[in-house]
Amino acid sequence: MSQVKKKIYISRQIPQEVLAYLEQHLECRMWDGSGAASRAGLLEQLGDVDGLITSGGPIDRELLNRAPKLKVVSNISVGYNNFDIEAMKERGVIGTHTPYVLDNTVADLVMALILSSARRIAELDRFVKDGKWQRGIGLNEESLFGLDVHHATIGIIGMGRIGEAIAKRAVHGFDMKLLYHNRSRQQEAETRYGAQYRSLEDLLKESDFVVLMTPLTPETVHFIRKEHFELMKPTAFFINASRGQTVDEKALIEALQTGTIRGAGLDVFDPEPPSPDNPLLSMPNVVTLPHIGSATSKTRADMAMVAAKNMVAALNGETPPNVVSELRGLLG
Ligand code: DGY
Numbered sequence: 001m002s003q004v005k006k007k008i009y010i011s012r013q014i015p016q017e018v019l020a021y022l023e024q025h026l027e028c029r030m031w032d033g034s035g036a037a038s039r040a041g042l043l044e045q046l047g048d049v050d051g052l053i054t055s056g057g058p059i060d061r062e063l064l065n066r067a068p069k070l071k072v073v074s075n076i077s078v079g080y081n082n083f084d085i086e087a088m089k090e091r092g093v094i095g096t097h098t099p100y101v102l103d104n105t106v107a108d109l110v111m112a113l114i115l116s117s118a119r120r121i122a123e124l125d126r127f128v129k130d131g132k133w134q135r136g137i138g139l140n141e142e143s144l145f146g147l148d149v150h151h152a153t154i155g156i157i158g159m160g161r162i163g164e165a166i167a168k169r170a171v172h173g174f175d176m177k178l179l180y181h182n183r184s185r186q187q188e189a190e191t192r193y194g195a196q197y198r199s200l201e202d203l204l205k206e207s208d209f210v211v212l213m214t215p216l217t218p219e220t221v222h223f224i225r226k227e228h229f230e231l232m233k234p235t236a237f238f239i240n241a242s243r244g245q246t247v248d249e250k251a252l253i254e255a256l257q258t259g260t261i262r263g264a265g266l267d268v269f270d271p272e273p274p275s276p277d278n279p280l281l282s283m284p285n286v287v288t289l290p291h292i293g294s295a296t297s298k299t300r301a302d303m304a305m306v307a308a309k310n311m312v313a314a315l316n317g318e319t320p321p322n323v324v325s326e327l328r329g330l331l332g
Contacts, residue, residue, distance in 0.1 A: 005026050005027040006027065006050040006051065006315045007026065007029070007051075008028055008029070008050060008051035008052065008311060008315070009042075009046060009049045009051075009053070010022075010028060010029070010030040010052075010053040010054075011031050011036050011042050011045075011053065011055070011057070012031055012036040012055055012076075013031065013034075014030070014076070014304040015304055015305075017301075018305050021309075022308050022311070025312045025316070026311070026312065036054070036056070036057065039057060042057065042063075043066045046063065046066045046067035047067070047068070049067060049069060050069055050071050050072070051071065051073070051074065051311050052070060052073045052074070053074045053307055053308070054074070054075060054082075055076040055077055056077065059073050059082055059084060059087075059088065059093075059095070060087060061084065061087045064087055064088070064091050064093060070091075070093055071093060071094065071314070072093065072095075072096065072310075072315060073093060073095050073096070074095075074096045074097075074307045074311040074314070074320075075096065075098065075307065076304050076307040077097060077294070078097050078098055078099050078102055078294075079097070079215060079216065079242075081215070081243060081245075083095045083324065083327075085324075088327060089326075092330055094314050094320070094323055094327055094330050095323070095324045095327050096307070096310035096311070096320050096321075096322045096323050097310075098306040098307055099161065100161065100306075102162075102293070102294040102299050102302075102303060103161045103162050103165045104165050105293070105294050105295075105296050106165070106293040107162055107165030107166045107168075107169055108169075109289075109292065109293050110162075110211060110239060110241050111166070111169050111170070111173075113239050113266075113287055113289070114154070114209050114237070114239055115149055116265060116287045117237045117263045117264065117286075118146050118148070118149050118152075118237060119147075119149070120146045120285075121287075122287045123285070124144060147208070147235065149174055149176070149209075150174045150175050150176070151174075151175050151177070152174075152176055152177070152208040152209060153177040153178075153206055153207050153209070154177070154208070154209045155180065155203040155204070155207030155209070155210050156178070156179070156181075156211045156213060157181045157200065157203065157210065157212050157213060157223075157224075158212065158214035158215070159180040159181075159182040159186045159195065159213075160213065162213055163182075163211075163213045164186075164188070164192075164193070166211060166213070167180070167192075168193060170193075176209075178194060178195045178196065179195070179196050179197075179202075179203050179206060180195045180197060180198070180203070181197070181198055181199065181200045181203045182197075201231055204228055204231040205231050205232070205233070208233065208236055208237070209237050210236060210237070211239045211240075211241075212224060212238070212242050212246055212247060213242050214246055215242065216242065216245050220246050221246070222245070222247065224238075224246065224252075225248045225251050226248065226251040226254065228251075229251055229252065229254075229255035232260065232261050233261075234259060234261065234262060236261050236262060237261065237262055237265060238252065238255075238261055238263075238265075239265045239266075240264070240265075240268055241268065242268060243268050243270075244270030244272060247270075249280075253278075253279050253280060256279075256280070256283055256285065256286060257279070262285060263286060263287075264287070265286075265287040266286065266288055266289065267289045267290075267291055267292060268291055268293075269291075272290075272291055273290065274288075309321065310322050310323075
């Protein structure tokens with residue numbers, strides 16, 4: 001006898017093969033527009049569903065109240081700062097995410113931000129395209145000089161899996177000296193990459209590239225503030241590929257405007273997208289990207305498949321591979 005399939009809503013389009021996999025197990029409805037379903041559109045879809053696959057947007061009390069049957073929310077992202085953990089605990093709703101599959105892709109992007117900031121790639125690309133490269137301007141032109149990345153000191157704040165993938169590139173590829181700051185010592189990074197643990201203050205003082213990779217949690221909101229920029233070298237670059245809210249953006253803007261630091265490479269903003277009059281958007285020494293850390297076709301497809309497998313396992317009553325740590329207690 002065939003069982004009635006559980007119902008899910010998918011709030012953005014996912015690759016066909018991932019949808020086909022989900023449909024073998026579940027009854028699926030999927031947002032059919034571009035981007036993601038609006039909040040209002042999403043809330044209208046939740047009355048009868050057991051599961052929701054999403055790539056962001058708050059999973060809060062309002063949403064949970066509109067979804068009386070909801071048992072699982074599967075994020076297509078490693079970050080899950082969109083989960084209201086307390087509200088989900090109270091309602092017994094499991095939350096899953098997509099770690100591991102994106103580590104190398106995000107680490108590649110962080111290296112790209114480091115290289116683009118230090119060697120002024122975006123700025124000088126614009127220079128050439130604007131027709132400013134005239135005869136006589138060449139290799140000796142000091143105004144085009146950047147800073148060396150190789151053999152410089154990188155300081156990684158948040159040495160998780162992505163931090164380690166950055167460490168590997170920085171040390172093995174660019175001979176960089178590696179410092180890190182983390183809640184706990186990471187023996188593996190120390191042994192494999194010669195990572196040296198530092199207090200936050202010492203890391204900021206010593207690094208040429210400060211890379212912020214800490215997840216956004218209530219404890220890491222504005223983790224980097226004015227007093228932290230003041231500790232950095234005036235030649236240093238600040239790189240953020242975690243979440244915009246992990247840094248006090250006003251303090252970052254001030255540090256750049258006053259020459260407290262030399263530049264920044266940013267994949268994330270607070271809010272996203274940034275408002276058109278955000279000063280960061282008109283600073284030539286700041287590289288700005290639209291939150292594309294994991295955005296390659298393969299990695300995004302792999303993430304969608306991991307999210308799908310998390311959902312199917314959870315709704316089948318199995319232990320899904322990637323339940324977020326704060327909600328593991330719900331598995332009984
Ligand atoms: C993630 O997976 O958390 C990336 O930042 C994309 O949201």
